[in-house]
Amino acid sequence: MSVTIRDVARASGVHISTVSRTFSAPHLVNPNTRSRVLACAEQLGYRPNRAARALITGRTYNIGLIVADIANPFFPPLIKAAESQARKHDHHIFVADTNEDAAVEEEVVRALAKQVDGVLLCSPRMSNTLIEQLSREVPLVVVNRQITGIPAVVMDVAQGARLAIEHLTARGHRNIALLSGPRGSWTSREIRRSATATARAGHAELTVIGPNPPTETGGLSVAEDVLQAGATAVLAYNDLMAIGLIEGLFTAGARVPEDVSVIGIDDIMLSRLTRPKLTTVATPTAAAGRAAVDMLLAHGDDRRSTAHLHLQTELVIRDSTGPGPGPHSPADPGDVIVPGGVAS
C-alpha cells in the first residue's frame, strides 16, 4: 500500500541503502545520484517510516507529555509551548491525560516508553519511588516536582505563595484560609509549607482547607467552610478553584473583595475575564514547557548532570483582593511585583 524505500530504489535504479543514505546521510551520496533519488521519492510521494527507523536507531523523534487534566486551563499553554519547541527540533509531542489518577499515569508512561525518546511528566501524582523506577525505563523530565536525580523544571510556587500571603497580611488580613490542592501534589505541599511560614511571620492565622480537587467545583464547594472559618482572605491552590470559590461566596452572600479577598495561582487566561478580575500568582507556564523540552533533548548528550531549573513567579494584583480588618503595614511588599524570569 504505502510507498517504501524499495519502491524508490527500484524507480531510481539504485540500491535501497543508497536511498536510505540520501535521507539520513546525504553527504555520503553523489550529488547526481542524490538528486535523482530525491526526484523519484518526491514523485512517488515517499515518506520515511519513522517507526521503522526508530527500531534501528533507537530515536523516535517523539516526546511524551503527560498531564493530569487537559481541561485544566493551566496546561494548554504549557503543551503549546512544548509542542512548538519540539517542532523546532523536528520532534513531535504525544499528549496524554491521566484524569488525576496516579495509576493511569504509570500505565501511560509504560505504554509510551518505547514510542518516544523521553517523557515530560507534568505535575505528576505518582510516588517518588515509582517515578525513579520509571526513569530507568525511559528518560524523564518532571515539571513541578523535585526529585533527586531526576531532571526537573519547577515553578517557584513557594515564592509565589510567600508574595501572596505577604500581600494579604500587609493589607491587614489576620485570618487567612488556604485551599489546598489534590493529594499527591508536590506543588500543593510547597504552597502549604511556604504559606504557613509566611503567615506565622506576619502574625496571621492560617486555616488549611482540603485536600480539594483542583477544579472550579473544588473551590465552589468549600465556600461555606471558608466563611465558617471566619477567614477574610483566601489563597487557593489554583485559579480555577479561586474562581469557583468566588462564585460560591457570591451565592452565599459574601462579596469579593469587600468581605473576602481571594488570590489564585497560575494566572490562567480566564482570570482576566472574570469579574472581579482575579489577583493571582503568575506562573511562567510557557517557559516551563519550552524548558522541559530543551532539558529532555539535552539529556541525551549529557546525562551526567541532572539539572533542576527554577522559574520565578510573580504576583499580579487585580480586583479580587482588598483591605482587611487589621492595620496595614506602611510599605506593602505585596505591591512590589517581582518580574518573572529564569533563575538557576
Place this chain on the structure above:
Amino acid sequence: MSVTIRDVARASGVHISTVSRTFSAPHLVNPNTRSRVLACAEQLGYRPNRAARALITGRTYNIGLIVADIANPFFPPLIKAAESQARKHDHHIFVADTNEDAAVEEEVVRALAKQVDGVLLCSPRMSNTLIEQLSREVPLVVVNRQITGIPAVVMDVAQGARLAIEHLTARGHRNIALLSGPRGSWTSREIRRSATATARAGHAELTVIGPNPPTETGGLSVAEDVLQAGATAVLAYNDLMAIGLIEGLFTAGARVPEDVSVIGIDDIMLSRLTRPKLTTVATPTAAAGRAAVDMLLAHGDDRRSTAHLHLQTELVIRDSTGPGPGPHSPADPGDVIVPGGVAS
C-alpha cells in the same frame, strides 16, 4: 538495554515465536508453556514493543488527534472524551496543535500517518481537496466539517445558529451582528448561512463582522465595530469571542444585556463563570470526541460506508441576552430548549 522477546524466550526455554504467540494468540499455546512464559516475562519486566509489532501487522494502536488550538477551551473536553474512549479499546491518542495554520495541519498529518491507525481532524482549516488527498494516505475522520466520502462527526451549528437568531428576533432585536470565525472554518460558514436565512425570515438585519481569530482578543477588538453597526444583539462564532466582546463592550461603556445582547456558541466551562453568565449554543463536545473515535475504529471493519454523524445542539439561555427595541413575539421559540442528542 530493553528486554526483548528473545530474552524471554531464552529464560523460559522456548522459541521466540512461542513467546510472541503467548501475547498475540494465547489460544495457540499450551497453558503450561503459556504460564511459564508469562512468569518469565513478568519477572524480566518484558513489555512488547508496539512500534515493532506495528511494522508487521500494520496496526499501531495509536490514534492521531489534530486540533487548531489546544488553548481554546472548546477542545479539551473533546480530547478527554476521545482519549478515554480510545483507552477502552486499548488505543492511545496523540494530540497535535496546529496553531490555526493549514500548512502545519498538513505537515502534522503526514508526520503522524505512519505511527497511527488513523487521524481525527478537528475543525480543520485545510482545503477539501487536500483533506481528500490525505485520506488516501491514512484513515481520516473529520470533526465539524462535511466532505463527501470522508467519515465525519458534525455538530449541528446551523440548527444552533437558527435557535440563537430566533431567540433574538423573538425578543425584539431587529439589528443583529454576526461575528464570524477564522477563514477556512466550515463551522463559520454554516453559522453564517443559517443565521442569514433565519434573520431574513425574522425580518431582522444581519451585519457580518469578520473573519476574526476565534479568541477572546478576536471578540474584544471588534466591540467598536459592533456599536458602530448599531446592533442591539450579537451572535459570536464561539464563546471565547463572545466573552472578549462583552469585555470590550464593557470598556466602551455599553452594558450587557441592557444595551447589547450577546450569544456565544460552544458552552465552554468558562461561560458559566463570567458575569453576566453567557447565553450560548451548547455543542456536545464530549459526545463528538467519543463518536469520532468509534467511527475511526469501526472504519477498518467496514469501509464501504462513510457515515456522517450529526449531533444536535441546544440553546442555553443565561444572562447575557435581554429584550431588544422591537416588539416581542408572543410565543418565544428561543425559550424552547431542544435537548442535545444523537441523530442520524
Place this chain on the structure above:
DNA sequence: GACAGTTGTGCAACCGCTTGCATTAATTGT
C-alpha cells in the same frame, strides 16, 4: 496397527529501514 485429525512448537521469511564492511572506480602522490 495403520490412518486421519488435533495440538503444540520450531523454522525462517519478512515488515521498512540503518549501517559496518566489502567492492569498485576515480583520483592522487611519487
Place this chain on the structure above:
DNA sequence: ACAATTAATGCAAGCGGTTGCACAACTGTC
C-alpha cells in the same frame, strides 16, 4: 607507471516482533 587514497555504491545482517508452513507427538477410529 603503480601503489595508495578517497569517493560512491552494493551487500547483508539485524532492530523486535509476526506468521505461514512443516513437523512431531498425541488422540481417537475402525
